[in-house]
Amino acid sequence: MSQIDIQIPTSFDPFDEVVTANSVAGANEYVHLRVQQRNGRKSLTTVQGLKKEFSYNKILKDLKKEFCCNGTVVDDPDLGQVIQLQGDQRKNVSTFLIQAGIVKKEQIKIHGF
Numbered sequence: 001m002s003q004i005d006i007q008i009p010t011s012f013d014p015f016d017e018v019v020t021a022n023s024v025a026g027a028n029e030y031v032h033l034r035v036q037q038r039n040g041r042k043s044l045t046t047v048q049g050l051k052k053e054f055s056y057n058k059i060l061k062d063l064k065k066e067f068c069c070n071g072t073v074v075d076d077p078d079l080g081q082v083i084q085l086q087g088d089q090r091k092n093v094s095t096f097l098i099q100a101g102i103v104k105k106e107q108i109k110i111h112g113f
Contacts (some may be wrong), residue, residue, distance in 0.1 A: 030104050033090045035112035045090055047083040047097075054102065056081050062100075067092050088112075 031049040038044060048057070056073045060083050064071050071085040085093070090110050097103050 030107055031097065031107045033093055033108065033110045033112075035088050035090055042086075043088050045085040045088060045093060047081055047093055048082075050081075050102065053078070056083060059083065059102070063089075063093065063096060066096060068085070 029049060031047065034046045034048070036044045036046065050059070060071050060073055063069075063083070063085060067087075067089055068084070068088045069089060071083060074082045076082050076085055090112065094108050094110060095110065099104055
C-alpha cells in the first residue's frame with residue numbers, strides 16, 4: 001500500500017491578523033474598522049490598528065465633530081488603544097482617515113455585515 005499524504009485542517013482564528021499591542025503598525029499592517037451590534041438597531045464602530053504616534057484623542061474629537069456622534073478611546077490589554085464610535089460609521093471613518101492622510105486606502109480593512 002502506498003502512503004497517502006493527509007492534511008488535517010487547523011483551527012481558523014479570525015483575529016490572527018490583528019495588530020497586537022507589542023507590534024508597531026508599519027506600512028503593510030492594517031487599520032481595522034469593525035461594527036458590533038448592541039441591542040436592537042444600535043451598533044458600535046471600532047477603529048483599531050492606528051500608529052501609536054497619532055493622538056487618539058484628537059482623532060476622536062475630529063471624528064465626533066464630523067459625524068455628529070459620540071465616542072471614546074478604550075485601552076484594551078491585548079489590542080492597545082481602540083476608538084469606539086456610536087452607530088455604523090465604517091465608510092465615513094475610512095474616507096475621513098484617507099482624506100486626512102492618516103492611512104492609505106490599501107491599509108484599511110472593513111469588517112462586518
